[in-house]
Structure formats: C-alpha cells, structure tokens
Amino acid sequence: MAPSRAHNCVRILRYATTRPLRSPSIASIPRRTAPQAAARGFSAQQPKQHEPAKSSVDPTEVSHFNNLASSWWDPQGPSRLLHLMNPLRHTFISRCLSAPAGTPLPSKLRYLDIGCGGGIFAESAARLPKTASVTAIDPTPEVLKVAELHQRRDPLLKQPGRLTYLNKSIEQLPIPTSAEEQYDIVSLFEVLEHVNAPGPFLTQILPHVKPGGWLVLSTIARTWTSWAVTNVMAEDVLRMVPKGTHDWNKYVNEAELRDWFRKQAGWGGVGDGMKTLGVMYVPGFGWKEVPGGEGWGNYFFAVRRDA
Amino acid sequence: MPPRLPVIAHWACPSTPATRVSIFSFRRCASSSATSPEIYDVVCVGGGPAGLSLLTGLRNSPITSGLKVALIDGQDLQKSRLPKDASLGSFSNRCSSLTPASVRNLQEIGAWKHANASRIQPYQEMQVWDGVSDARISFDWDTARPLLTPRKPSQPTTIAYMIENVNTTSALLGRLEELGGVATFSSTKVESIELGKDAEDLDLSSWPILTLSNGKTLAARLLVGADGANSPVRSFAGIESRGWDYGRHGVVASLKLEGPGRGGAEHKIAYQRFLPTGPIAMLPLPGNMSTLVWSTTPERAAKLKSLSPNDFIAMVNAGFRLSTADLEYLHSIPSGQAEEIAWRGKHTPINEAQIPTNVVEVQAGTVANFPLKMRHADTYTGERVALVGDAAHTIHPLAGQGLNQGQGDAAALVKTIEHAVTTGQDIGSLLALEQYNSDRYAENNAMLGVVDKLHRLYAVESGPIVGLRSLGLRAVDAMGPLKGFFMNRAAGGA
Numbered sequence: 180m181a182p183s184r185a186h187n188c189v190r191i192l193r194y195a196t197t198r199p200l201r202s203p204s205i206a207s208i209p210r211r212t213a214p215q216a217a218a219r220g221f222s223a224q225q226p227k228q229h230e231p232a233k234s235s236v237d238p239t240e241v242s243h244f245n246n247l248a249s250s251w252w253d254p255q256g257p258s259r260l261l262h263l264m265n266p267l268r269h270t271f272i273s274r275c276l277s278a279p280a281g282t283p284l285p286s287k288l289r290y291l292d293i294g295c296g297g298g299i300f301a302e303s304a305a306r307l308p309k310t311a312s313v314t315a316i317d318p319t320p321e322v323l324k325v326a327e328l329h330q331r332r333d334p335l336l337k338q339p340g341r342l343t344y345l346n347k348s349i350e351q352l353p354i355p356t357s358a359e360e361q362y363d364i365v366s367l368f369e370v371l372e373h374v375n376a377p378g379p380f381l382t383q384i385l386p387h388v389k390p391g392g393w394l395v396l397s398t399i400a401r402t403w404t405s406w407a408v409t410n411v412m413a414e415d416v417l418r419m420v421p422k423g424t425h426d427w428n429k430y431v432n433e434a435e436l437r438d439w440f441r442k443q444a445g446w447g448g449v450g451d452g453m454k455t456l457g458v459m460y461v462p463g464f465g466w467k468e469v470p471g472g473e474g475w476g477n478y479f480f481a482v483r484r485d486a
Numbered sequence: 487m488p489p490r491l492p493v494i495a496h497w498a499c500p501s502t503p504a505t506r507v508s509i510f511s512f513r514r515c516a517s518s519s520a521t522s523p524e525i526y527d528v529v530c531v532g533g534g535p536a537g538l539s540l541l542t543g544l545r546n547s548p549i550t551s552g553l554k555v556a557l558i559d560g561q562d563l564q565k566s567r568l569p570k571d572a573s574l575g576s577f578s579n580r581c582s583s584l585t586p587a588s589v590r591n592l593q594e595i596g597a598w599k600h601a602n603a604s605r606i607q608p609y610q611e612m613q614v615w616d617g618v619s620d621a622r623i624s625f626d627w628d629t630a631r632p633l634l635t636p637r638k639p640s641q642p643t644t645i646a647y648m649i650e651n652v653n654t655t656s657a658l659l660g661r662l663e664e665l666g667g668v669a670t671f672s673s674t675k676v677e678s679i680e681l682g683k684d685a686e687d688l689d690l691s692s693w694p695i696l697t698l699s700n701g702k703t704l705a706a707r708l709l710v711g712a713d714g715a716n717s718p719v720r721s722f723a724g725i726e727s728r729g730w731d732y733g734r735h736g737v738v739a740s741l742k743l744e745g746p747g748r749g750g751a752e753h754k755i756a757y758q759r760f761l762p763t764g765p766i767a768m769l770p771l772p773g774n775m776s777t778l779v780w781s782t783t784p785e786r787a788a789k790l791k792s793l794s795p796n797d798f799i800a801m802v803n804a805g806f807r808l809s810t811a812d813l814e815y816l817h818s819i820p821s822g823q824a825e826e827i828a829w830r831g832k833h834t835p836i837n838e839a840q841i842p843t844n845v846v847e848v849q850a851g852t853v854a855n856f857p858l859k860m861r862h863a864d865t866y867t868g869e870r871v872a873l874v875g876d877a878a879h880t881i882h883p884l885a886g887q888g889l890n891q892g893q894g895d896a897a898a899l900v901k902t903i904e905h906a907v908t909t910g911q912d913i914g915s916l917l918a919l920e921q922y923n924s925d926r927y928a929e930n931n932a933m934l935g936v937v938d939k940l941h942r943l944y945a946v947e948s949g950p951i952v953g954l955r956s957l958g959l960r961a962v963d964a965m966g967p968l969k970g971f972f973m974n975r976a977a978g979g980a
Contacts, residue, residue, distance in 0.1 A: 254915070254916050254917040254920070262917050263917075265909065265911070266905070266908075266909035266911065269908065269909040269910060270909070302910070302912070303909060303910030303911055304910055305910070306910040306911070306912070307910045308552055328689075331687065331688055331689040332689045332690075332691075332692060333707075333912060334525050334688055334690075337687065337688060
C-alpha cells in the first residue's frame with residue numbers, strides 16, 4: 180500500500196488506550212480485525228458491560244498519558260497532529276455560530292470541554308475575545324496536571340474564571356438546573372470513539388447544552404479506509420500516532436449520529452441545526468477540509484439544541 | 487529549540503525579579519515599581535520600516551487591534567520623520583525602490599496616504615547593461631506583454647516607486663499616531679533580555695523579559711526582532727545568521743541631473759550598469775534629482791568619497807560611459823578626474839539615448855558608503871521570538887529588494903498573528919509562528935540566492951562567461967513574455 184494514498188486521514192490521540200501490542204510489521208496486517216459493514220447499534224441498546232453510573236470511559240482503556248505528559252505541548256511531539264487540527268475546530272465552531280435561524284447567543288460564550296486532555300482546545304477557546312469562560316473536564320489526573328501546569332505559562336489564562344480545569348468525568352458534573360448553568364458550546368473532541376456506549380454517553384451530555392447552544396464533536400467514521408489509515412498506517416507503519424491509540428470497533432459513523440439526534444426531541448430541528456465537516460490530514464499541507472469526508476474518515480459534527 | 491543566550495548590554499539590575507508578577511498586580515502598581523514586568527502581547531524592538539510596518543498592520547487589523555503592543559527604539563523616532571517643510575531640491579541619500587506589492591500593503595494598512603507624495607517618484611522603464619560587453623536589456627511593461635497582444639489600458643505602467651526611507655518611516659509613524667494604542671519607548675535602549683522565572687502561580691520561564699534603559703521591564707508574549715543586521719533579539723534567541731561579506735562597499739549620493747530624464751517627467755527611467763567591481767545604478771527622484779548606488783571595492787569607495795564635488799560628478803558620469811580600463815585608471819590618479827574624463831569622453835563613442843543624462847551637481851554631505859553583506863538567519867522564529875527585515879536577512883542592494891523583503895515579512899507576520907488570534911492560539915508559540923517562517927523563508931532565500939549569483943556573474947571581467955551572460959541578457963530582452971515574468975517577480979507578484 181503506497182503511503183501517499185493511505186495516510187490521507189489520520190486518527191489522532193485523544194483518549195489513548197493501551198491495548199495488547201501489535202506487531203508493526205506489514206505481515207501482521209491481514210490478521211487484524213477486518214472491517215465489518217454492520218452498524219454500531221449505539222443508541223438502540225446499551226452494551227452489557229456499560230455502567231453509566233461509574234464512568235463512560237472504557238475501564239479497559241488504561242491511560243498511558245504518563246508517558247505523554249511531558250511531550251503533550253511539544254509542537255514536534257506525538258500530539259503534533261492534534262495541535263495542527265485545533266484551528267479547524269474553531270473554524271467549524273464559527274460556522275455553526277453563524278448558521279441561519281439560530282437564537283442569538285450572548286456576546287460572551289460559555290464553553291464546556293469534555294475530555295480536555297492537555298488543554299489544547301480549552302486553552303485556545305479561553306483565549307478568544309468572545310469567550311466568557313471555559314470549563315474543561317477530564318477523568319485522567321495525570322493529563323489534567325499537564326493542562327494545569329501549562330495554563331500557568333499564560334497570564335491571560337490565569338485570569339479568574341477564564342479557564343477552569345476539573346478532574347471529573349461528565350457523570351460527576353452536576354446536572355444544570357437553570358440556563359445560566361448551561362453552556363453555549365459543549366465540545367467533545369476525539370472522545371466519542373473511545374467510549375463503549377456512545378448513546379448513553381451522549382445522553383448524559385445533552386442537559387449541559389443551553390437552548391440555542393451547540394454540541395460540537397469530532398470523531399472518525401468506521402470504514403475500511405479509516406481502519407487502514409488509522410490503525411495500520413498511522414500507528415504501525417508511519418508511527419505518527421502513539422501505538423494503541425485506536426480501537427477501530429469503537430468508531431462512530433456520521434449517519435449513525437444524525438439518526439440518533441433525529442430521534443432526540445428538541446435537537447437540530449430548527450434551521451440548519453446539524454452540521455458536518457469532513458477533514459483529512461495531508462502531509463506537507465496540514466489538515467484540509469474534504470467535502471464528503473465524513474463518509475470515510477475524520478469529521479466534525481455539530482448539533483444545535485432547539486431554543 | 488536553540489539555546490537562549492542572555493543579551494547583556496549594560497547590566498542595570500542583574501537579578502531582574504521578573505517573576506512575581508501577575509497580570510493583575512501590574513495593573514495595580516504599574517508605575518510604582520520597576521520589579522514587575524508589564525505584560526505585552528507583542529514587543530517590537532526596532533522602529534525601522536519593517537518593525538513599523540508590522541505594528542501598523544497589527545493596529546490596523548480589527549482582529550489584532552486588541553493586542554497590547556509596544557515599540558522600543560534606541561534612536562529618537564522623531565528623527566525618522568520627514569520635516570513638513572522639506573524642500574524638493576534636496577533628498578536623503580537613503581532611498582529604496584518600493585515594489586507595487588509593498589506599496590499595495592502600505593495602502594492596505596492605511597500608511598501610504600501619510601507619505602509625502604511629491605517626494606515619491608514612480609518609474610516606468612529600466613535599462614540594464616553589461617559594462618564589459620555592452621549587452622543590454624530594457625524593462626517596461628509595454629515591451630513585456632505577450633506577442634501580438636494589444637496593450638491593455640488597465641495594465642500597470644509603473645515598475646516601482648523611488649522613495650526616501652525617511653518618507654516611508656514617516657508615513658508609517660503618521661499612520662501609527664492616527665491609530666494610537668502603541669506603547670512607544672523612543673530613545674530607549676534595551677539593556678538586557680532574559681527569560682522570566684517560574685513562580686508559584688505564574689510560569690514565565692518561556693517569556694522574554696526586557697529591561698530598558700529607563701528602568702522599565704516588559705514581558706513579551708511575542709518578541710519581534712526588527713533590530714537590524716546585528717539583531718540583539720536574534721542573539722537572545724540563539725539563532726545563527728550565516729553569509730559572507732562581498733568585499734564591496736555601496737557608495738550613495740543625492741544628485742542633480744541636467745534635466746528630468748530622457749523620457750521626461752512622465753516616463754522616468756532607472757539605469758544600472760554592471761561593472762566588474764559591482765553595479766552602478768542611477769535611480770530617478772522627482773524633478774531633476776536622482777539617487778546613486780554604486781557598488782565597488784572599499785578602496786575605490788574611499789577614493790570616490792575623497793574627491794572634490796567636481797571630480798566626483800565627473801566620475802559618476804564616467805561610470806555610465808567609459809570603459810572598465812578607463813575607469814581603473816581614473817581611480818588611480820589623485821585628482822583632476824574632471825579634465826581627464828572630458829578629454830576621454832571625446833574619444834569614446836557613446837549612445838547618449840541609452841544612458842542617464844549628465845550629473846551637474848552633487849548635494850552637499852550626501853556622499854556616503856557602507857559595506858555590502860549577504861546574511862540569512864537559520865530560522866525566523868523561536869519560542870516567543872520572530873525576526874523581520876534585516877534581523878532576518880541582509881541582501882546585496884543590486885536588485886533593490888532589501889526594504890521590500892522587510893515589508894513582505896511584516897505583512898506575512900501580521901497575517902500569521904491574525905490567524906493565531908482568530909483560532910485562540912498563543913501568538914508566541916512556535917506552532918502559531920510556523921506559518922510565518924514557511925511563508926517567508928523560502929521566498930527570501932530564493933531572492934538572496936538570485937541576487938548573490940547575479941553579483942558573482944557580473945564580477946567576471948573576461949572570458950567565455952562574459953559572452954554567455956551577454957547572450958542570455960540579449961535573449962531575455964528579445965522575449966517579451968519571459969521579460970514579463972521577471973518583471974512580475976521583481977514587482978513582488980507571483
């Protein structure tokens with residue numbers, strides 16, 4: 180397989196996992212789990228092992244963030260692709276905010292970043308002039324420590340209330356009782372593909388979104404291409420992403436998300452209330468928008484809560 | 487990351503307690519103590535054309551106008567302003583040829599309208615020839631059009647604009663004054679630059695802390711080195727600058743010619759003759775004025791500078807007319823060049839239509855010389871550091887690209903910072919600055935290379951190289967579209 184064809188989209192680290200090591204040799208590729216066409220029934224029934232009260236994060240996904248902590252903010256380090264992708268997240272959010280038929284949001288926005296990791300998105304959101312506050316949560320203490328240490332390097336981010344990190348999972352966050360406690364933007368970047376049961380997980384997030392506000396996420400489609408590119412090329416052949424980062428079986432397709440949200444009352448019903456953007460990493464050029472890319476690789480998805 | 491070297495001019499206070507500060511405390515006690523650095527988003531060291539263009543661009547853009555910016559210059563910035571009553575009979579000897587791309591940028595940031603237009607001279611034609619073989623190429627937009635295509639009325643006629651550097655800085659300072667919002671430290675030296683400290687609640691260990699001669703300390707999210715060829719900011723960032731000296735000096739002077747030029751006031755012509763010692767160029771200014779840039783050996787530069795005004799004028803006229811052998815002899819006699827040249831001129835066939843009109847006067851005190859160098863920094867960016875203009879690169883003046891490169895740097899850095907602000911990036915981070923480096927480095931490097939090769943090509947006095955370069959020059963001259971391509975590149979277009 181020619182690398183130039185295959186590494187056109189790359190799944191990158193967010194919730195890294197430690198799975199049994201696979202041989203990096205090409206010879207081992209045919210032994211991998213082959214992609215299957217079956218839909219991932221993530222909304223219909225809950226997987227048996229799922230225990231929402233405890234945590235949405237797969238208990239078998241052991242953090243290997245200790246190794247990554249020191250290099251999280253190294254622009255040439257293992258998180259480089261994630262850093263490079265970050266500006267596109269803002270581009271996508273700006274497009275959502277300018278979508279027609281929306282209820283005008285306040286001039287200063289409140290953000291909730293779920294699975295914030297080392298704080299790449301949370302920091303950048305907190306720096307925007309139109310941001311009132313960012314609350315960023317992550318259940319992994321080591322990663323949150325990285326985020327907090329890095330926050331100290333910018334006096335702007337130390338302004339009271341501008342950026343708050345909490346070592347919590349979404350289940351541990353109190354459910355808002357009023358619109359003031361809800362958020363204008365709830366972000367879930369590179370998280371969904373690492374949870375066992377996306378449906379119940381998303382259900383817990385929904386109450387945190389303010390009417391008229393947006394839930395914005397990015398993930399990767401469960402297709403033959405994404406399997407070849409993220410599990411084989413990115414992790415084993417090119418080693419662009421730390422090994423064991425991805426479990427292809429947990430990937431979520433855009434159509435599955437769309438279907439799921441259509442069944443939720445009060446979501447994405449008004450105007451252009453659901454948005455998608457396919458993206459692809461092109462070595463030498465960075466992340467690029469790819470119309471239709473949501474069908475086979477990395478994509479952003481956003482849905483607005485009806486006001 | 488390259489190692490950081492502390493830059494020490496005079497140690498005012500060796501242990502700058504740059505650390506026990508937060509953005510709140512400095513607001514409370516900004517004036518009360520020299521121990522708390524004031525925190526800025528952009529601190530620009532150097533108020534030359536590149537630094538001023540950067541700050542003007544940042545203040546002009548609605549995206550970056552919220553940034554807190556400071557300008558530091560060791561010189562009195564008022565001296566970078568053109569006197570309001572400046573006479574059109576006298577011009578500064580430091581002039582540049584601004585490309586249409588540079589002018590467009592100055593227009594976009596609102597500075598061009600602050601320039602003194604009566605002191606700017608657009609030119610429409612360029613005559614370049616080989617001093618050994620007389621092979622010639624002429625540039626004007628009319629002959630550079632593709633074959634058999636009629637001239638479009640919309641086609642530009644201006645190749646570039648001759649402008650005094652002080653007029654450019656004056657325009658930028660005028661625009662900056664109009665925009666406001668720049669903390670300006672004029673006639674203020676940077677005493678030291680060192681990294682901040684990691685204190686309890688704030689870690690400034692990646693932030694450059696500048697101690698100024700007025701006792702103030704500034705912390706920079708992004709420190710911009712617009713501080714010239716010997717950039718202290720570059721030294722602080724540990725960025726090497728490599729290159730060589732040409733063993734040549736540039737001799738400059740403001741001259742008065744006997745008329746406005748062969749094309750009249752509406753069609754001005756720039757002339758450049760490649761001599762083995764270096765090119766001699768006569769660039770048009772308003773009225774009968776012109777500016778001279780003569781690259782030559784340091785000995786000849788010293789000689790030219792020592793001549794009486796009469797002999798100097800005669801030598802400049804000879805530089806465009808007489809043979810290299812004649813010129814060599816003329817540099818060897820102690821004085822009396824004027825008489826010698828008058829006699830030799832009578833015996834040399836000269837096509838007066840192809841050379842500048844005679845110089846009749848040299849403006850007193852404008853004959854000066856400076857050494858020519860080629861330098862290029864290894865990179866334009868470091869953690870919380872960016873270099874623009876001469877701090878990043880120094881180029882041979884034969885193509886008149888030095889100041890334009892600096893303007894291009896400033897515009898590209900503004901664009902990079904705009905993108906970083908829009909997407910919430912830390913504008914001082916290497917990641918955010920990456921785009922600036924990749925936008926400018928290759929382009930500047932190519933220009934430095936081409937100009938360097940031209941210098942070497944024309945330094946050859948005899949042999950097959952002279953024949954080949956003449957053939958090449960004549961061939962390009964005959965091919966309109968190819969000429970158009972070169973002219974577009976020189977104009978700063980793609």
